[in-house]
Amino acid sequence: MNPATELLLSALILLGAVFTLIGSIGLARLRDFYTRLHGPTKASTLGVGSLLIASALYFSLTEPGISLHEVLVTLFLFITAPVSAHLLAKAALHLKLHSLARRPEQNNED
Numbered sequence: 001m002n003p004a005t006e007l008l009l010s011a012l013i014l015l016g017a018v019f020t021l022i023g024s025i026g027l028a029r030l031r032d033f034y035t036r037l038h039g040p041t042k043a044s045t046l047g048v049g050s051l052l053i054a055s056a057l058y059f060s061l062t063e064p065g066i067s068l069h070e071v072l073v074t075l076f077l078f079i080t081a082p083v084s085a086h087l088l089a090k091a092a093l094h095l096k097l098h099s100l101a102r103r104p105e106q107n108n109e110d
Contacts, residue, residue: 001061012054019047032100033092041085049074 026039056070 005057005061009054009058012050012057016047016050016054019043019050021047023047033097034089034099034101037085037089041081045077045081048077052077 020043023039023042023044026043027036028039030036030039052070052074056067056074059067059070
């Protein structure tokens with residue numbers, strides 16, 4: 001494997017690790033349920049997607065044939081993460097879960 005490919009794979013792995021770490025910290029540090037949804041659905045999705053793309057590139061270049069397993073997992077992740085976040089937020093709204101954000105009608109009164 002040439003050095004440019006190794007550099008690309010290393011960059012994808014580091015980018016994936018940084019995004020996943022930021023998503024995990026956001027999940028642990030953010031203060032209410034609605035803001036905590038952003039950690040795993042945004043940053044972690046990009047992080048895991050980047051790691052899976054790096055894995056697909058590596059195995060496609062080192063083994064005969066194209067590795068499509070990681071691409072399928074990435075597609076599944078990109079489809080299910082927003083849907084599950086939407087359903088969780090909708091359930092929280094239905095249960096009238098308290099949010100620290102101000103309501104839009106409260107912003108107009110100022």
